[in-house]
Each structure stands twice: as structure tokens, then as C-alpha cells.
Amino acid sequence: xxxxxxxxxxxxxxxxxxxxxxxxxxxxxxxxxxxxxxxxxxxxxxxxxxxxxxxxxxxxxxxxxxxxxxxxxxxxxxxxxxxxxxxxxxxxxxxxxxxxxxxxxxxxxxxxxxxxxxxxxxxxxxxxxxxxxxxxxxxxxxxxxxxxxxx
Amino acid sequence: xxxxxxxxxxxxxxxxxxxxxxxxxxxxxxxxxxxxxxxxxxxxxxxxxxxxxxxxxxxxxxxxxxxxxxxxxxxxxxxxxxxxxxxxxxxxxxxxxxxxxxxxxxxxxxxxxxxxxxxxxxxxxxxxxxxxxxxxxxxxxxxxxxxxxxx
Amino acid sequence: xxxxxxxxxxxxxxxxxxxxxxxxxxxxxxxxxxxxxxxxxxxxxxxxxxxxxxxxxxxxxxxxxxxxxxxxxxxxxxxxxxxxxxxxxxxxxxxxxxxxxxxxxxxxxxxxxxxxxxxxxxxxxxxxxxxxxxxxxxxxxxxxxxxxxxx
Amino acid sequence: xxxxxxxxxxxxxxxxxxxxxxxxxxxxxxxxxxxxxxxxxxxxxxxxxxxxxxxxxxxxxxxxxxxxxxxxxxxxxxxxxxxxxxxxxxxxxxxxxxxxxxxxxxxxxxxxxxxxxxxxxxxxxxxxxxxxxxxxxxxxxxxxxxxxxxx
Numbered sequence: 272x273x274x275x276x277x278x279x280x281x282x283x284x285x286x287x288x289x290x291x292x293x294x295x296x297x298x299x300x301x302x303x304x305x306x307x308x309x310x311x312x313x314x315x316x317x318x319x320x321x322x323x324x325x326x327x328x329x330x331x332x333x334x335x336x337x338x339x340x341x342x343x344x345x346x347x348x349x350x351x352x353x354x355x356x357x358x359x360x361x362x363x364x365x366x367x368x369x370x371x372x373x374x375x376x377x378x379x380x381x382x383x384x385x386x387x388x389x390x391x392x393x394x395x396x397x398x399x400x401x402x403x404x405x406x407x408x409x410x411x412x413x414x415x416x417x418x419x420x421x422x
Numbered sequence: 423x424x425x426x427x428x429x430x431x432x433x434x435x436x437x438x439x440x441x442x443x444x445x446x447x448x449x450x451x452x453x454x455x456x457x458x459x460x461x462x463x464x465x466x467x468x469x470x471x472x473x474x475x476x477x478x479x480x481x482x483x484x485x486x487x488x489x490x491x492x493x494x495x496x497x498x499x500x501x502x503x504x505x506x507x508x509x510x511x512x513x514x515x516x517x518x519x520x521x522x523x524x525x526x527x528x529x530x531x532x533x534x535x536x537x538x539x540x541x542x543x544x545x546x547x548x549x550x551x552x553x554x555x556x557x558x559x560x561x562x563x564x565x566x567x568x569x570x571x572x573x
Numbered sequence: 574x575x576x577x578x579x580x581x582x583x584x585x586x587x588x589x590x591x592x593x594x595x596x597x598x599x600x601x602x603x604x605x606x607x608x609x610x611x612x613x614x615x616x617x618x619x620x621x622x623x624x625x626x627x628x629x630x631x632x633x634x635x636x637x638x639x640x641x642x643x644x645x646x647x648x649x650x651x652x653x654x655x656x657x658x659x660x661x662x663x664x665x666x667x668x669x670x671x672x673x674x675x676x677x678x679x680x681x682x683x684x685x686x687x688x689x690x691x692x693x694x695x696x697x698x699x700x701x702x703x704x705x706x707x708x709x710x711x712x713x714x715x716x717x718x719x720x721x722x723x724x
Numbered sequence: 725x726x727x728x729x730x731x732x733x734x735x736x737x738x739x740x741x742x743x744x745x746x747x748x749x750x751x752x753x754x755x756x757x758x759x760x761x762x763x764x765x766x767x768x769x770x771x772x773x774x775x776x777x778x779x780x781x782x783x784x785x786x787x788x789x790x791x792x793x794x795x796x797x798x799x800x801x802x803x804x805x806x807x808x809x810x811x812x813x814x815x816x817x818x819x820x821x822x823x824x825x826x827x828x829x830x831x832x833x834x835x836x837x838x839x840x841x842x843x844x845x846x847x848x849x850x851x852x853x854x855x856x857x858x859x860x861x862x863x864x865x866x867x868x869x870x871x872x873x874x875x
Contacts, residue, residue, distance in 0.1 A: 292475040324443040330508050331489045335482020357481050359863055361512040361663045363690050365683045381667045388665050512814045514841050516834045532818045539816050561661055594777040626745040632810050633791045637784020659783050663814040
């Protein structure tokens with residue numbers, strides 16, 4: 272149950288519409304599996320074209336999906352006319368990203384007027400078991416929408 | 423001129439050999455343009471399949487290439503029998519990753535016995551002008567090579 | 574209820590004994606109010622000598638107490654003969670550190686063999702109300718005890 | 725030679741005036757030794773009351789002075805009517821903070837309209853030798869001055 276009340280009642284469509292404009296998400300094969308106010312989950316499958324030198328998913332790809340989950344968690348809380356920008360993020364890597372399926376969970380930790388902070392976790396699913404692979408803390412800024420920067 | 427003396431005289435080949443096993447670098451189209459002891463530069467071209475919702479390169483892809491530049495800068499200093507793992511990194515985003523070509527510079531800041539810290543910068547080249555897009559600080563650990571984890 | 578089983582049965586004494594050798598904790602007036610395996614809470618009172626230019630507790634002092642809470646949460650899980658070093662931390666500041674009493678909560682998120690990651694939160698208590706002031710992610714390393722570096 | 729042109733010609737006085745209102749700087753014994761546009765250096769002496777359990781300066785105190793150096797580097801570039809807030813920072817610790825004197829260097833890396841990023845380094849001076857102890861990356865926000873929040 273989310274603690275946040277969205278300012279835009281059609282937040283789910285807004286998130287989806289923006290998400291599907293991220294070409295990199297197609298390249299990674301990620302898609303949203305949960306969109307709640309301040310809480311977004313994305314899923315992608317293991318794909319050899321995303322790997323580092325040991326055959327695991329590259330830490331940067333892990334970060335890409337975590338950043339998107341955190342960004343859309345923040346975006347889900349914003350009024351109609353606002354866009355969201357990532358200012359910075361920090362990722363800690365706990366285990367190699369080894370698995371069949373990966374789930375990135377992004378949750379808003381603090382929704383300030385200008386600055387939003389989201390935390391996220393990436394899990395690898397392997398033979399039905401879930402393992403924590405990485406965590407992220409992501410600082411975002413909400414800015415008024417302007418041409419070429421919708422959502 | 424690098425301040426570091428590499429422990430492995432064939433560091434350049436070692437870096438290249440490991441780099442070209444990163445499938446994700448093919449997906450991104452990145453390749454090394456400079457390999458010196460403690461200093462690695464990677465280059466990639468704008469590609470629509472790497473973009474976020476506004477058509478810029480996704481911050482996570484920026485991080486992927488920065489992380490690799492920093493990791494290989496550290497790896498270039500290591501003795502033959504060691505591998506390198508990213509423990510964590512932090513990325514600050516200054517400007518949208520908008521441009522024709524991007525160059526990621528990774529440099530070792532501190533080479534400890536176990537912990538290595540690299541700093542990096544990503545530049546966008548647009549109509550011959552270079553713009554700083556993002557910076558990274560990356561904490562890495564050197565670990566003895568073991569089966570399935572060479573370089 | 575902690576999920577961790579301490580390797581040193583006298584972890585509580587070990588944490589206290591080390592904590593009270595931190596002179597800076599006396600200067601800040603901080604003391605432990607909870608020591609469980611992988612979970613430490615520290616408390617300190619508002620003191621004018623710890624303030625920044627607006628009369629709030631300086632973000633660095635907030636970080637000092639958060640770092641200690643996270644470090645001791647990690648230290649509580651270590652075997653007798655190991656010491657703990659902070660490699661790096663990242664602090665996000667949500668609100669001014671304004672209040673009568675402050676509580677820093679440090680919890681181990683991942684206890685690896687060499688690398689431990691702890692997360693923490695600092696709360697301000699004001700007129701009986703608790704407010705989240707800051708969060709931290711702290712990367713620590715366990716190293717064998719050596720002379721002059723006990724705990 | 726600084727690359728920045730200060731918007732407030734009396735930036736040096738403004739920085740000093742704000743700095744000396746930070747009571748924690750008196751507690752630490754820190755004082756500015758250089759104030760240029762976008763570049764501030766602070767110095768403090770070893771003091772037993774700032775130490776951790778091994779007798780070195782606590783990482784949090786290192787961070788306190790680094791955060792202030794970075795914050796004032798940013799503040800030096802701001803127009804008269806603006807204040808500066810730290811949003812987040814990340815500190816990497818390279819060596820124990822062991823020495824007679826410590827110098828914190830803070831430099832603006834990117835001065836955006838709202839978001840400013842400063843980098844910093846802390847050096848320990850021991851028997852005339854300088855050693856890099858820690859680095860920081862600090863994200864700051866400029867906000868219009870309001871009552872109770874001047875500088």
C-alpha cells in the first residue's frame with residue numbers, strides 16, 4: 272500500500288507513455304510490472320548482449336534499469352506539467368548479476384518540492400530463488416515541462 | 423604522462439582482451455581509444471537504441487561506459503593473476519547526453535593494495551565542441567583470479 | 574528481531590568498548606541506545622557548538638554519527654580478531670537537522686566476507702515528533718586486527 | 725587562476741561572514757586559508773577531541789570540513805540574494821586522517837543555474853609531507869534567500 276497520493280490521477284498512463292519512449296528499454300528488453308504512486312517495478316530477462324567479461328549482466332545495465340525504476344517512481348507523483356531529471360545516483364553492487372530474470376524496484380524515499388530521492392533494489396531470479404544484486408540511491412529534480420522535455 | 427608503473431608489462435593487451443569479451447560494449451558500440459597505466463578512454467557514437475524518453479543517451483548507458491573506463495583504468499595496474507570487481511559507483515549528471523560522439527575518460531585516483539578508486543568524466547562531442555556531461559567516482563576491489571573470473 | 578547471527582558472542586561489549594574510545598563521540602555527546610547484531614542506534618542532543626550558519630546541526634556532524642552507527646552495525650557482526658574500516662559513504666540530506674534530540678540508526682544491508690554495506694537514517698525529535706533528516710549508505714571493509722588498529 | 729567570475733564582487737566577505745557563523749568550525753578549529761571564486765580551502769589542526777577509536781580524525785569530521793569547503797566554493801559564485809543548501813555528498817576515504825595539520829580543498833566542478841557540484845580533497849600534513857586522505861563530491865542547490873536562511 273503506497274503512502275503517497277499522486278497529483279496526477281492518470282499517473283499510470285503517464286509513466287507507461289514515457290517509459291515506452293525510452294528506446295534503451297527496448298534494447299534491454301525491460302518492461303514495467305508494477306506502477307503505483309511512488310513505487311515502480313521493472314523486469315528484464317538475461318540477454319547475452321548485455322553482459323560484461325564474465326557473462327554476467329554489466330553493472331551499468333543494472334544501473335540503467337534501477338535509474339529508470341527510481342525515476343518513474345518519482346515521476347508517478349508529479350503533477351501533469353512537470354518533468355523529472357536525474358541529478359545523480361549511487362549504486363552498490365553486492366553480487367554478480369547472474370540469473371534468468373531481473374527485477375528492479377524503485378521507491379520514493381522523500382518527495383520534496385523540487386528534490387525527490389528514490390531508493391531501489393535489483394533482484395536476480397534464478398531457479399525460483401531471489402537474490403539481492405544491487406542497491407541504488409537516486410536524487411531527482413522536478414522541473415516544469417518545456418518543449419522537447421515532456422516527461 | 424602516467425604517474426603509475428604497471429605491474430603487468432602486457433597490460434594493454436590484457437585490457438583489450440577483457441574489454442572485447444564485454445558483449446554490452448558491442449551493443450553500445452564502444453571501443454578503447456587510449457590505454458595507459460591507470461588511464462583508459464572509451465568512445466562510442468550516438469545510437470537511437472540507447473536513448474531515454476527525450477532522445478538523449480540514457481544516464482545508465484553513460485554510467486555503463488564510465489564504469490568500464492574506470493574499471494579498466496584500475497585493471498591496467500594489476501598484476502597478471504588479479505581480477506577487478508566494482509564495489510560501488512556514484513554518477514553526477516551535468517547535462518543531457520546529447521551529441522554525435524561520446525568519450526569516457528577513466529583515471530585511477532588512488533591505487534591501494536585491495537581497494538582502487540577511479541574517477542571519470544564523460545564528454546559529448548557536438549559540431550566539434552566538447553561538453554562535460556557526467557562525472558563518476560568508482561570504488562573497485564582487486565581479487566585473486568579464479569576460474570570463471572579472469573580479468 | 575535481527576536477521577544476523579553474531580560471530581562474536583560478546584559483540585555488545587566489543588562495540589561499546591570501541592565506541593567509548595571515539596573521542597569525537599564525547600565531543601558530540603552521542604551514546605549508543607541500541608546494540609543488536611547488525612543494528613546500532615546512537616543518540617545525541619542538540620548542542621550549539623555543532624551547528625552550521627543557520628543554527629542547525631551541521632550536515633557533517635549528522636554524517637559523523639551516521640557513519641559511526643553504520644560502522645558499529647557492521648562491527649557487531651565481526652569475529653573477535655577483525656577490525657572495520659569505512660571505505661566510502663554517501664549521505665542525502667532531506668531536511669535541516671533541527672530538533673532537540675537526534676537518533677542515528679545504522680543497519681547492515683549486506684554482510685559480505687570482506688565488504689559490508691550498511692544503510693542508515695537520522696531522525697530529529699522535536700516536540701515529540703520524529704522527522705527523517707538524512708540517509709546514508711556506507712561501504713565498509715573488514716580487515717584482520719593489527720597493532721594500533723583494534724576495532 | 726579561477727575560471728569563474730563571481731556574481732557578487734564582495735564574495736570573499738560574504739563567505740567569511742557565513743563561515744564564522746558555523747559554530748562547528750570553532751569546535752573543529754577550522755579556518756579559511758584561501759577564498760577564490762569557486763575555490764575555497766580550509767585548514768584545521770589535529771585535536772584529540774575529534775578522533776575515532778584509533779586516534780585518527782574521525783571520517784565524519786573529515787567530511788564536515790570537506791562539505792564546508794565545497795559549500796563555500798559554491799557560495800562564492802552566488803549572487804547577493806541566494807543561499808546554498810547541500811543536497812547530498814559522497815566521501816571516499818583513502819588513508820587514516822593522521823597528521824599535524826589538515827587542509828580541505830573545495831572546487832566547483834559545474835555551476836548550473838540551480839544545481840552546483842563541487843569536488844574536494846582533504847590532505848594531511850605530517851613532518852612537511854602532504855598525503856591525500858579523502859575525496860568528496862558534493863551536490864548543492866542554490867535557493868533564494870529567506871528569513872533565517874541567509875547564506
